[in-house]
Amino acid sequence: MKGEWCYFQGHFSPETCERILALAQRIPDQQAVMGKGGDNKDLSHRRSRVRFIQVNDPDFQFLFDEVWRLGLVANRDWFNFHITNLSYIQLAEYDASYEGKYDRHHDVFWMNGDPHYHRKLTVIVQLTDPAEYDGGDFELYDLGGAYPDKQAIRTQGTVFVFPSFVPHALRPVTRGRRHSLAVWFDGPKWR
Structure with a gap:
């Protein structure tokens, strides 16, 4: 491993970010939950609305193709x-009206019941112009080296990549609404 994170600042244009949000509006949203199977609905730890974009949705083929390409790079x-799979993309909304946030967590379900796969890489795509909201800072924890520039990763269209086992959080949104994509690349189980 050469580093603990990387990003492609402003990779998606503002127009592409708006297109993704507009297309996703036809997908029903739901209260976000935590854990494999969504068995933990603790709103003190996570408050957000989510939509799930499936890999076989032709309207989003361009998005899956580009995120897969960037993930490989x-x-x-x-x-x-060793990554082999990308099954879906989660669009998350964090709104100030309900103090949207997601406290410290990691994205690997170690005891997931799947005999073959674990999440390996997490990709976050910042969809919202940072002038449209306050708060909502993305944070990484327990890094051995440098931390990413918070302003750089808030830039609309930025694609941020890190190992799924790294603890991270989204601080509460205090004004406006923040949208982002979360993408997970799976691979053979960690050993």
Whole structure:
């Protein structure tokens, strides 16, 4: 592993970010939950609305293709994990009206019941112009090296990549609404 994170600042244009949000409006939203199977509905830890974009949705083929390509580039240049799968993309909304947030967590379900796969890489795509909201800072924890520039990763269209086992959080949104995509690349179980 060459580093603990990387990003492609402003990779998606503001127009593409707006297109993704507009297309996603036809997908029903739901209260976000935590854990494999969504068995934890603790709103003190996570408050957000989510929509699930499926890999077989033709309206989003361009998005899956580009995120897959960027994931492969980031993995080749930084992480060198064995990744094999990308099944869906989660669009998350964090609104100030309900103090949207997601406290410290990691994205690997160690005891997931799947005999073959674990999440390996997490990709966050910032969809909202940072002038449209306050708060909502993305944070990483327990890094051995440098931390990413918070303003750079808030830039609309930025694609941020890190190992799924790294603890992270989204601080409460205090004004406006923040939208982002969360993408997980799976691979053979960690050993």
